[in-house]
Amino acid sequence: MFSPARARSRGFRELGAAFARATGHKVTALEETGSALEQRLANGPADLITVNPETMDDLIKKGRIVAGTVAPYMVAGLGISVRAVRPNPMSARSMPIRRRCWPRSRSAIHAAAAAATPRRGIAQLGLAEQLKAKTQLTGAGTGPVTFFLARGDFELGIQQSNIMDGVPGTDYVGPVPGSINKPCPNSVALLNVSKEQDAARAMIRYMVSAEAAPLLRKVHEEPARK
Numbered sequence: 001m002f003s004p005a006r007a008r009s010r011g012f013r014e015l016g017a018a019f020a021r022a023t024g025h026k027v028t029a030l031e032e033t034g035s036a037l038e039q040r041l042a043n044g045p046a047d048l049i050t051v052n053p054e055t056m057d058d059l060i061k062k063g064r065i066v067a068g069t070v071a072p073y074m075v076a077g078l079g080i081s082v083r084a085v086r087p088n089p090m091s092a093r094s095m096p097i098r099r100r101c102w103p104r105s106r107s108a109i110h111a112a113a114a115a116a117t118p119r120r121g122i123a124q125l126g127l128a129e130q131l132k133a134k135t136q137l138t139g140a141g142t143g144p145v146t147f148f149l150a151r152g153d154f155e156l157g158i159q160q161s162n163i164m165d166g167v168p169g170t171d172y173v174g175p176v177p178g179s180i181n182k183p184c185p186n187s188v189a190l191l192n193v194s195k196e197q198d199a200a201r202a203m204i205r206y207m208v209s210a211e212a213a214p215l216l217r218k219v220h221e222e223p224a225r226k
Helices: 010-023 034-043 053-061 106-116 121-125 128-132 145-151 197-207 210-217
Strands: 048-051 071-076 078-083 095-098 135-138 156-160 170-175 184-190
Touching: 010 197, 010 210, 048 053, 048 197, 053 184, 071 197, 078 145, 145 156, 145 170, 184 197, 197 210
Parallel strands: 095 135, 095 156
Antiparallel strands: 048 184, 071 184, 078 156, 078 170
16 A cells, blocks of 8 residues: 555546556545645655645655656646636636645746736736736635635636636636646655555556556646656
8 A cells, every 4th residue: 555645636546546446556645735744754654746846856855755756747737717606707706816835836826927917827818907906816725726716705716727627616617728828747756755665666657658648638637748
């Protein structure tokens, strides 16, 4: 048995289930942040971690990652979701844009820049002034944008499509259009605390194989370019 740490990606769950069926290994996907994640990275049990490149670099510097095991495996574009009760997205009174995850998310960087810089992002759609007063940035450790939408705090939100689609209480509208939709990459790596390194390495190989592509695309993710 091995347990990936911080596997928020829906694609990872699809791949983990397929890998388990093919090999008999039990794959447990966890979503942890803050001190709980730090403790798991230090003491286990955990075998793999999936994070964005910036976070992976930080983990490498801290000595948490087995050298030579980092593998980019997917990218996810930005998407738009609305509260299920509102049929018209442009009539929304407020819009959260994800600013940070643990410790920083690629979607946050792209979306926040789109909202703040007149020459980029939503300004390219001619909506900067209309949306300026309605836009709010969510903070670190507070959950995905869909959490706020479903709770009724906001009416429209932007984050990775793979996180936005299929959440109760929200409706996924579709991807952010054109050139402002910057894909958010994720990588997988073997953790130093792993007790199941052979199985974990096999899982990494599977995640970057051609067999993984259709499973990733089921949940609005694309295989990383090699």
